[in-house]
Amino acid sequence: MSIVKETADLLSKLGVDAAALSGGDLAVHSPVTGEQIAALKTISPADAGKAIDAAHEAFKAWRLVPGPKRGELMRLLGEELRAHKAELGRLVSIEVGKIPSEGLGEVQEMIDICDFAVGLSRQLYGLTIATERPGHRMMETWHPLGVVGVISAFNFPVAVWSWNAALALVCGDSVVWKPSEKTPLTALACEAIFARAVARFGKDAPANLLTVLVGDRAVGEVLVDHPKVALVSATGSTRMGREVGPRLARRFARAVLELGGNNAGIVCPSADLDMALRAIAFGAMGTAGQRCTTLRRLFVHDSVYDQLVPRLKKAYQSVSVGNPLESSALVGPLIDKAAFDNMQKALSDARAHGGKVTGGERFENGHNDAYYVHPALVEMPKQDGPVTEETFAPILYVMKYSDFDAVLDDHNAVGAGLSSSIFTRDLQESERFLSADGSDCGIANVNIGTSGAEIGGAFGGEKETGGGRESGSDAWKAYMRRATNTINYSRELPLAQGVSFDIE
Numbered sequence: 001m002s003i004v005k006e007t008a009d010l011l012s013k014l015g016v017d018a019a020a021l022s023g024g025d026l027a028v029h030s031p032v033t034g035e036q037i038a039a040l041k042t043i044s045p046a047d048a049g050k051a052i053d054a055a056h057e058a059f060k061a062w063r064l065v066p067g068p069k070r071g072e073l074m075r076l077l078g079e080e081l082r083a084h085k086a087e088l089g090r091l092v093s094i095e096v097g098k099i100p101s102e103g104l105g106e107v108q109e110m111i112d113i114c115d116f117a118v119g120l121s122r123q124l125y126g127l128t129i130a131t132e133r134p135g136h137r138m139m140e141t142w143h144p145l146g147v148v149g150v151i152s153a154f155n156f157p158v159a160v161w162s163w164n165a166a167l168a169l170v171c172g173d174s175v176v177w178k179p180s181e182k183t184p185l186t187a188l189a190c191e192a193i194f195a196r197a198v199a200r201f202g203k204d205a206p207a208n209l210l211t212v213l214v215g216d217r218a219v220g221e222v223l224v225d226h227p228k229v230a231l232v233s234a235t236g237s238t239r240m241g242r243e244v245g246p247r248l249a250r251r252f253a254r255a256v257l258e259l260g261g262n263n264a265g266i267v268c269p270s271a272d273l274d275m276a277l278r279a280i281a282f283g284a285m286g287t288a289g290q291r292c293t294t295l296r297r298l299f300v301h302d303s304v305y306d307q308l309v310p311r312l313k314k315a316y317q318s319v320s321v322g323n324p325l326e327s328s329a330l331v332g333p334l335i336d337k338a339a340f341d342n343m344q345k346a347l348s349d350a351r352a353h354g355g356k357v358t359g360g361e362r363f364e365n366g367h368n369d370a371y372y373v374h375p376a377l378v379e380m381p382k383q384d385g386p387v388t389e390e391t392f393a394p395i396l397y398v399m400k401y402s403d404f405d406a407v408l409d410d411h412n413a414v415g416a417g418l419s420s421s422i423f424t425r426d427l428q429e430s431e432r433f434l435s436a437d438g439s440d441c442g443i444a445n446v447n448i449g450t451s452g453a454e455i456g457g458a459f460g461g462e463k464e465t466g467g468g469r470e471s472g473s474d475a476w477k478a479y480m481r482r483a484t485n486t487i488n489y490s491r492e493l494p495l496a497q498g499v500s501f502d503i504e
């Protein structure tokens with residue numbers, strides 16, 4: 001079956017109206033073959049503004065529905081996702097080029113966060129705080145926040161939305177989602193799946209609880225600037241964050257920024273090299289190097305360099321690259337030509353800085369407009385040039401180190417601060433790596449790779465990664481407003497800090 005026909009069939013099974021898929025101005029391509037698989041209509045900025053107004057009306061009703069009842073909607077969404085996992089996972093593979101287990105894994109992540117949100121819906125609680133005034137009680141309460149805008153990147157086209165939406169919806173917010181213009185089809189599928197959950201939930205769910213805005217960054221800008229959007233959770237490049245962050249700050253809106261990563265691993269003398277090898281291979285080559293948490297820099301102690309790096313090179317030379325829909329390849333395509341050009345530019349830059357490159361060539365698979373590459377391993381004399389920036393492609397820069405303090409400095413000497421890992425069996429090294437003067441990233445791992453986070457932890461990074469947190473732990477607090485309440489049940493009016501203000 002052609003990829004165009006398969007896409008249409010999947011979307012129809014998922015409940016997307018076929019009429020929405022053609023005749024529009026936004027051409028959608030599958031990176032698997034490079035073919036155009038749909039042409040969607042985009043929304044005008046004016047209509048996007050009206051949709052946000054409608055989402056605000058939805059918020060006003062939804063905030064009055066009790067939290068545990070809102071959780072029931074997430075339970076139903078989780079059921080719908082379970083029922084449609086195969087189709088949605090396959091659509092992710094077609095639209096992004098992920099291998100089947102990663103396409104399905106992304107949907108599993110959505111199911112996991114729905115389960116998390118169901119439990120959370122009964123745990124949206126605040127503190128009771130000791131007060132210095134007699135006959136008083138002080139507490140904090142958490143209230144729904146407003147319209148939550150979600151701007152998402154192409155590489156996790158559905159999971160990132162669900163991390164945000166599941167929290168926002170149990171917190172009593174409505175959601176307006178601007179998916180990547182490269183991956184709008186999976187967003188339409190999620191919208192249809194969500195509509196089924198809402199239909200089963202019944203009349204307490206207002207219209208426009210979830211709105212999908214198809215369009216490019218101009219539509220994202222409407223979301224960023226609209227006064228009725230209380231929080232924007234924006235996932236994408238640091239370049240995008242530099243534009244979005246100040247615009248949100250100008251109107252004092254909340255921001256959850258989930259931006260680029262330049263993630264590193266350190267392999268210490270005592271590391272289990274077999275384990276490190278497998279973790280590095282998945283972290284650096286998996287998802288064709290197109291994860292925000294992809295391993296991009298590797299520091300190897302000089303005592304184990306000659307044992308590890310030749311094995312790693314062999315893994316790079318033998319890894320299977322190819323069509324993820326028709327083969328058991330482990331590495332699928334890059335998203336588009338621009339990604340391929342950026343990769344080649346970074347590799348030539350690396351060569352100019354003394355790098356020795358293994359791999360990196362284009363892998364011809366008979367489709368001129370599909371961009372498959374052999375992952376590249378680059379041995380660098382030091383951390384320099386392209387090593388300090390994120391290139392969103394499968395390039396792993398490998399460097400030798402001899403001194404632990406110096407390698408920690410190098411580890412932290414880049415702009416991004418998302419994910420990090422250390423391979424060691426030395427307690428002092430691992431604890432130091434996790435300590436106040438260790439890794440400066442939002443995610444720091446021991447004896448596992450940089451990628452593949454679970455939903456239970458708060459996800460996000462520091463510095464140029466933007467500082468936002470979403471998904472698990474107490475990330476939900478960003479999606480609610482906190483009120484501190486003091487209640488006087490006495491017959492006196494004592495003022496705090498002993499202030500007296502007695503009027504006659």
Ligand code: NAD
Pocket residue numbers: 151152153154155156160178179180181215216217218219220221224235236237238239240243244257258259260261291292293390392418460461465
């Ligand atoms: P991108 O920055 O090109 O686009 C991301 C989204 O932002 C798209 O929906 C785009 O339309 C929108 N956008 C761009 N400029 C905008 C603006 N000025 N105003 C409003 N919206 C705007 O990113 P991409 O190529 O889709 O994704 C890859 C990048 O995303 C990488 O840098 C990767 O590290 C990062 N990423 C980060 C995380 C994380 O959680 N930290 C997760 C996934 C991807």
